[in-house]
Amino acid sequence: MQYHLNGFKPGDPTLHDAAPGRSLDAPMPAELDVLIVGCGPAGLTLAAQLAGFSDITTRIVERKPGPIERGQADGISCRSMEMFNAFGFAHTILAQGHDVRETTFWKTGDQKLERIGRVQDVQDGLSEMPHMIMNQARVHDMYLEIMRKSPSRLVPDYGTEIADLTVDDTGDHPVRVTLRHVDTREEQQIRARYVVGCDGARSTVRKAIGRELVGDSANKAWGVMDVLCTTDFPDIRNKTLIQSVTQGNLLIIPREGGYLVRFYIEMDKLAEGERVAGRNIQVEELIAAAQRIFAPYVLDVKDVVWWSVYEIGQRLTDAFDDARDGAQPRVFIAGDACHTHSPKAGQGMNVSMGDAFNLGWKLVSVLTGRAAPELLKSYSQERQAVAQDLIDFDREWSRIMSERPSGEEGETPKFQKYFIEHGRYTAGMSVTYPPSALTGDARHQALAPGFEIGTRFHSAPVIRLADAKPLHLGHVVQADARWRVFAFAGAGDRGGPDGGIARLCAALGAPGSCLTRSLRAGEDIDRLIDLRAVFQPGFRDLALEEMPALLTPAKGRFGLKDYEKIFCADPAADIFDMRGIDRKVGALVVVRPDQYVANVLPLDAVEDLNRFFQGVFLSA
Numbered sequence: 001m002q003y004h005l006n007g008f009k010p011g012d013p014t015l016h017d018a019a020p021g022r023s024l025d026a027p028m029p030a031e032l033d034v035l036i037v038g039c040g041p042a043g044l045t046l047a048a049q050l051a052g053f054s055d056i057t058t059r060i061v062e063r064k065p066g067p068i069e070r071g072q073a074d075g076i077s078c079r080s081m082e083m084f085n086a087f088g089f090a091h092t093i094l095a096q097g098h099d100v101r102e103t104t105f106w107k108t109g110d111q112k113l114e115r116i117g118r119v120q121d122v123q124d125g126l127s128e129m130p131h132m133i134m135n136q137a138r139v140h141d142m143y144l145e146i147m148r149k150s151p152s153r154l155v156p157d158y159g160t161e162i163a164d165l166t167v168d169d170t171g172d173h174p175v176r177v178t179l180r181h182v183d184t185r186e187e188q189q190i191r192a193r194y195v196v197g198c199d200g201a202r203s204t205v206r207k208a209i210g211r212e213l214v215g216d217s218a219n220k221a222w223g224v225m226d227v228l229c230t231t232d233f234p235d236i237r238n239k240t241l242i243q244s245v246t247q248g249n250l251l252i253i254p255r256e257g258g259y260l261v262r263f264y265i266e267m268d269k270l271a272e273g274e275r276v277a278g279r280n281i282q283v284e285e286l287i288a289a290a291q292r293i294f295a296p297y298v299l300d301v302k303d304v305v306w307w308s309v310y311e312i313g314q315r316l317t318d319a320f321d322d323a324r325d326g327a328q329p330r331v332f333i334a335g336d337a338c339h340t341h342s343p344k345a346g347q348g349m350n351v352s353m354g355d356a357f358n359l360g361w362k363l364v365s366v367l368t369g370r371a372a373p374e375l376l377k378s379y380s381q382e383r384q385a386v387a388q389d390l391i392d393f394d395r396e397w398s399r400i401m402s403e404r405p406s407g408e409e410g411e412t413p414k415f416q417k418y419f420i421e422h423g424r425y426t427a428g429m430s431v432t433y434p435p436s437a438l439t440g441d442a443r444h445q446a447l448a449p450g451f452e453i454g455t456r457f458h459s460a461p462v463i464r465l466a467d468a469k470p471l472h473l474g475h476v477v478q479a480d481a482r483w484r485v486f487a488f489a490g491a492g493d494r495g496g497p498d499g500g501i502a503r504l505c506a507a508l509g510a511p512g513s514c515l516t517r518s519l520r521a522g523e524d525i526d527r528l529i530d531l532r533a534v535f536q537p538g539f540r541d542l543a544l545e546e547m548p549a550l551l552t553p554a555k556g557r558f559g560l561k562d563y564e565k566i567f568c569a570d571p572a573a574d575i576f577d578m579r580g581i582d583r584k585v586g587a588l589v590v591v592r593p594d595q596y597v598a599n600v601l602p603l604d605a606v607e608d609l610n611r612f613f614q615g616v617f618l619s620a
Helices: 041-051 078-087 090-096 136-149 204-208 283-294 348-367 373-401 414-421 500-508 606-614
Strands: 031-037 058-062 098-100 102-109 112-120 131-133 160-167 175-181 187-197 220-231 239-244 248-254 261-269 299-311 331-333 461-464 470-472 483-488 529-535 566-569 587-591 597-601
Touching: 031 041, 031 348, 041 058, 041 078, 041 136, 041 348, 058 160, 078 090, 078 131, 078 136, 078 348, 090 136, 102 414, 112 414, 160 204, 187 204, 187 348, 204 331, 220 283, 239 283, 248 283, 261 283, 283 299, 331 373, 348 373, 373 414, 500 529, 500 606, 587 606, 597 606
Parallel strands: 031 058, 031 187, 102 239, 187 331, 483 529, 529 566
Antiparallel strands: 098 131, 102 112, 160 175, 175 187, 220 261, 220 299, 239 248, 248 261, 461 470, 461 566, 483 587, 587 597
8 A cells, every 4th residue: 555655644544635625514515526326335336436536526315314234235256355455445354254165055855954065165266355245234334434534525415315317418517406305305406417326226316217127027035134043054154055845945144253144045936916025024934934944953043133035036227327319328327226136146236336336437537537428338338238147147046046956866956056157157257348449359368368358357466576575466456547557578578678668668658658648737657547567587686776767657746756566476376377478578468447457468569559548538
């Protein structure tokens, strides 16, 4: 973590100075850049990212009276943990959450419950981050802390709902919004440049823009409860799937803290058009159903912390914004507002946060005048396809989970096979963005096959040259809306003037290059694109003083050198070998602000790199 750039500041380095006119109790302004509706995981992910930009006026409203305290989503995929690292709180999740290591599979056979398999929950090498379990409310807490400490001093306006929303396409703030206080019913008219609806499956924002959730009707009721219990069931602290021939199916999720556990319990099939609310299911029925499935093991529930009953149904909107007939989008929807499904695959919160992370840097780029508004069209184009994949996966997963075991001896159940086959998906690693203005083609993919274009940047260990510190290269990517260009040096390159890295730096440091053409007066060279280099020799075989000046740039009001942009391969886990980087000629790997690989190019392809960024940034 870097700080003190513009002067020594004692105390918590994550607490930023408030921007002029910003405070925790500032009233709602009449005009906004971005209004976020809903304080769920999607809304808070977006708010936390936008809060870092005090020149963007952002507010977030929530009709609930305050933050949630318990229940709801709990599974955090490896991919989301990588994203949390960019926000700076992955280490807190690692310390406080439950690290899922094993998944076990049980079924009934000959009238007894027996374990029929167990697998490693996340395959080796998939990510440096594990699959974690953490109460959604704690994740919210961490986002809220980022917002409070940001230059914007952003806090939610609780107890506030959307009463009306229209877009009139006039002026700089074309979205008219009527806000209403839930208790007093007082209303306020505001205008916004953009509105983002993260307000759940019954989204007011979605309805206002005429989008509709379409898909399968709910036909199955499931119960969920977080409990403190005693049991002689041996796998209570492992993620466990149980299929019972006669009593239904159950999923165990061990929760953080060592004692709490969550049960997803299959209940009754619903009639055509029936809603689960009409059944009036009580928590006692959930406990009794779980006890029947566990038999002959004993389950004694001591305390129910939270419980709910829900319907399974997969629904999706045809677009995630209000744009029609080629118009520019002004209103967006994210998370459950545009895709709903069952929670058992653990993807709802994770995909919702991915929606917001995709949209956030694009809004920043447009609102700060760095990119044209057309960039915002890519949000719906990219994330609608991701949500469709989620719906398809969840539909099949829910069907398999509701099947009864065959009872045939030695046969691996479908739900175990499906879980193993789709491990990359449940870890959040299956998203691949197709070629576009933001994602290159595979022409030069062979230079670095381990950094597949369109997929998330798969981090690997490196050693920082200046201080010999081991770290993960992907951990330098922060949620700050900047692009990264990682230059991997070819054989024999030690940073000297005749090497490929030096020639690259000379070209990129020149006026008119992609690093300089969009900069404004007085801005640091890495304000928009952060160039970093990785060399093959060890750190003791390289000389920092021989490196190109562009890799130790002068920054801030004092012109201090940044010593954290040069790395070496870690001999214990060589990134060139791990990611298949061409050792002879090296490679350029371009990474988007949301941690996805945008392009792979030859080290000397400066013109191609410049052309790529001309399609992203406007000239200064």
